[in-house]
Amino acid sequence: MLGGVKSCSSLGIGLAGFGTVGSGxxxxxxxxxxxxxxxxxxxxxxxxxxxxxxxxxxxxATTGExxxxxxxxxxxxxxxxxxxxxxxxxxxxxxxxxxIVAAALRxxxxxxxxxxxxxxxxxxxxxxLSKENDTPIHFEAAVAGGIPIIRTVQDSFIGNRILSxxxxxxxxxxxxxxxxxDAGLTFEAALAEAQALGYAEADPALDxxxxxxxxxxxxxxxxxxxxxxxxAAIHVSGIEQVRPNDIHFATSLGYVVKLLxxxxxxxxxxxxxxxxxxxxAKSHILASVHGVFNAVAVHxxxxxxxxxxxxxxxxxxxASSVVADLVEAARSLRQTNGHRGFxxxxxxxxxxxVAETSTAYYVRFDxxxxxxxxxxxxxxxxxxxxxxxGTHSPVNPSNPDAEFVDMVFLLHTCPFGKLxxxxxxxxxxxxINSAPVVFRIExxx
Numbered sequence: 497m498l499g500g501v502k503s504c505s506s507l508g509i510g511l512a513g514f515g516t517v518g519s520g521x522x523x524x525x526x527x528x529x530x531x532x533x534x535x536x537x538x539x540x541x542x543x544x545x546x547x548x549x550x551x552x553x554x555x556x557a558t559t560g561e562x563x564x565x566x567x568x569x570x571x572x573x574x575x576x577x578x579x580x581x582x583x584x585x586x587x588x589x590x591x592x593x594x595x596i597v598a599a600a601l602r603x604x605x606x607x608x609x610x611x612x613x614x615x616x617x618x619x620x621x622x623x624x625l626s627k628e629n630d631t632p633i634h635f636e637a638a639v640a641g642g643i644p645i646i647r648t649v650q651d652s653f654i655g656n657r658i659l660s661x662x663x664x665x666x667x668x669x670x671x672x673x674x675x676x677x678d679a680g681l682t683f684e685a686a687l688a689e690a691q692a693l694g695y696a697e698a699d700p701a702l703d704x705x706x707x708x709x710x711x712x713x714x715x716x717x718x719x720x721x722x723x724x725x726x727x728a729a730i731h732v733s734g735i736e737q738v739r740p741n742d743i744h745f746a747t748s749l750g751y752v753v754k755l756l757x758x759x760x761x762x763x764x765x766x767x768x769x770x771x772x773x774x775x776x777a778k779s780h781i782l783a784s785v786h787g788v789f790n791a792v793a794v795h796x797x798x799x800x801x802x803x804x805x806x807x808x809x810x811x812x813x814x815a816s817s818v819v820a821d822l823v824e825a826a827r828s829l830r831q832t833n834g835h836r837g838f839x840x841x842x843x844x845x846x847x848x849x850v851a852e853t854s855t856a857y858y859v860r861f862d863x864x865x866x867x868x869x870x871x872x873x874x875x876x877x878x879x880x881x882x883x884x885x886g887t888h889s890p891v892n893p894s895n896p897d898a899e900f901v902d903m904v905f906l907l908h909t910c911p912f913g914k915l916x917x918x919x920x921x922x923x924x925x926x927x928i929n930s931a932p933v934v935f936r937i938e939x940x941x
Contacts, residue, residue, distance in 0.1 A: 507826050508545030508579040510605075512571060512596050513586030517610060517637070518547070520815030521584065521822075522562065532823060540826050542819075545579040548587070548596075575599045582825045584818060585609040594618055597633070601625045606825035608818055610637030613702075616711035620724045632828050634821035639712040640665050640790040642813025643806040644820070648794070649719045656796030658720040660760040662940050665712045667788030667808035668696045668703035669735050669755040673773070674786050676743050677752060683738055695788055695809075705734035706755065710771045713757040716792075717769050721761060723845035731770040731850035737933050738773055741902055742860065745888065749906075751775040752783045756938060766848040775858055775937040782940070793940070851913025856885070856937040859915075861903040861922070862929045865889075869903065869927050876925075880918040883908035906937070 509525075511518050525532070525542055533541050544566065552567045568574055575583060575596060583600035585593050585607060593614045600607050601622070609615070615622070615638055626633050636646045640663075649658070664670050668690055675686040687704065690696035702708040710732040714725050735755055746753050754776050760768045776783050781803060785791045790808030795801050807813040863869050870887055877884060886906040907915070919932050 506541045506543060507581045507829065508577075509542060509822065510546045510548070510574040510577060510580035510583045510600075511544055511586070512548040512574060512584060512593075513588070514547050514549050515586065516811045517814045517818065518584075518586045520811035521586075521818050524812075524815050524819050528819075532819065536823055536826065542822055542826060545581075546574045546577050548574045571596050572599070575603060575605070580605065581829060582606050582608065582822060584822070585611060585614075586818070587611075588613070590614045590617055594622070597622055598625055601629050601631050601633070604629055604631045606631055606828055607633045608637075608821040608825055609633065609635050610814060610818060611635075612638040612708070612711040612715060616714040616727060619715070619718070632825065634824055635715070636821050637814050637817035639715055640792060640804070641667070641806065641808040641810065642816050643790060643792065643804045643808070644817070645716070645792050645794075645804050646719070647820075648802075648804065649716065653720075653794065653796050653799060656798045658761070659795045659797055660758075661713070661716050661720070661792060661794055662756060662758050662782065662938075663790065663792035664754055664782060664785050665757050665790050665792060665808060666703055666706075666709040666755055667790055668700065669706075669709070670785065670790070670808075671695050671788050672704070673735060673738065673743075673753050673755065676738065676740060677747065680740060680743075682740060683736065704736055706732040706771045707734075709755060709757050713759055713769055713771055716757075717759045717767055720759070721767050721845055725767075725769070725845075725847060729769075729847040731772065731853075733772040735773050739860075739902075742858070742933075742935065745858070745904060746775050749775070750778050751937070752778055753935070754782065754785075756782070758938070758940075762848060766846045768848040768853055770850055770853065773935055775935055776940070780940060849913075851916065852911060854909050854911050855939070856909045857907040857915060858935045858937055859905045859907060859919070860933040861905070863901060863903045864927045864929060865901045866927060872925055872927065873903070873905065873922055876918055876921045877905070877907070880914055882910050882915060882918055 522544055546568060547566050548571050549567055552569055574580060583605050585596050587593055588611060590613055593611050597607050615635055636644060639645055671690050672686040675681045675689060687696060696703055718725050738753060743753055753773055756774045757771045782791055788809060791803060791805040793803050874884060884905060885908055888904045889901055922928060923931060
């Protein structure tokens with residue numbers, strides 16, 4: 497017996513959170529419950545036993561088909577309810593969510609969560625608790641919505657040394673950059689459109705500043721390389737500074753701009769992990785990922801290159817991943833299959849400092865238009881032995897005599913730290929009006 501669960505044909509789900517994804521889980525179980533029962537092979541029926549909400553009256557008003565007695569505003573009542581065998585955490589955040597997951601594990605009730613921030617920031621604590629109580633955490637929905645990338649890394653690639661991941665794992669940013677490219681919108685206009693369509697939250701900070709993608713990348717890297725990763729050790733930048741001029745320039749050179757997550761293990765065991773808007777060749781398969789779709793390319797030393805593509809967010813894709821994890825959790829209750837999560841097979845590892853990473857670069861300077869500007873910037877770059885492959889200063893046709901212009905430099909591959917040193921000197925020039933904006937030009941093979 498595990499977590500007080502008897503050998504029975506029905507397992508109760510405690511659903512913490514009944515927003516977009518939570519209600520989607522309810523809908524899937526109502527619509528496809530018999531199908532799921534048939535496919536489990538053991539005749540297990542999954543049913544919602546208790547739902548945690550912040551406002552019971554509001555929840556009842558918007559979900560008329562859910563019995564009122566199912567709702568509670570006290571997470572302890574949900575976790576401690578003897579009718580709840582599996583706890584699904586979908587409330588987000590890292591405070592109450594941590595308490596709910598920890599309490600469920602101590603009660604030996606398997607947990608399903610889609611909370612990438614919680615696992616990236618406090619996953620090491622929770623998976624230690626999971627191991628101590630021999631009770632699993634399932635988190636397929638935490639990365640890339642409906643794409644089964646977590647289970648793939650845990651199971652299908654178990655015999656591979658994973659050499660790298662590269663991917664688009666935030667649909668909101670991908671949609672915004674796509675609209676800036678296809679419709680010529682500004683960042684602000686594209687963001688407003690994404691919010692109106694429900695692709696971006698009222699507070700879109702984690703999506704556009706890169707940290708939503710970074711949390712997912714941390715989970716993938718921790719699974720693949722087996723050591724805890726401090727979020728403070730990785731380099732993250734978002735898309736807030738992308739301008740139509742950058743999009744236009746990328747297009748003219750045969751590139752698209754994408755928010756890329758890049759993870760690679762170096763031969764010495766160091767792991768490179770960074771998230772930033774990048775120039776990516778139009779010929780690369782990731783360049784064709786449009787709208788709110790996600791894609792992750794995985795390179796294993798045995799399997800070679802594999803690509804996983806699908807909707808990265810939304811009610812149905814994410815609910816699909818949650819329900820898949822529910823079935824896996826149900827199976828674990830019948831026959832324990834061991835600890836699932838971050839398996840620390842390396843005592844420690846090192847994240848390669850971003851200063852030691854190397855790519856080519858696109859750098860945009862906001863300059864005062866006067867003679868000698870190019871020579872001054874070029875002189876400092878030459879002093880730091882950074883090669884220049886091209887320069888460009890686009891003229892604004894509506895104001896050809898503007899005093900301030902954007903000056904673009906394309907730079908050869910060099911360590912990012914060397915570039916930072918040069919840019920610090922350049923920024924001190926009296927012709928530079930704001931901090932330079934840097935995009936990497938990625939060559940992903």
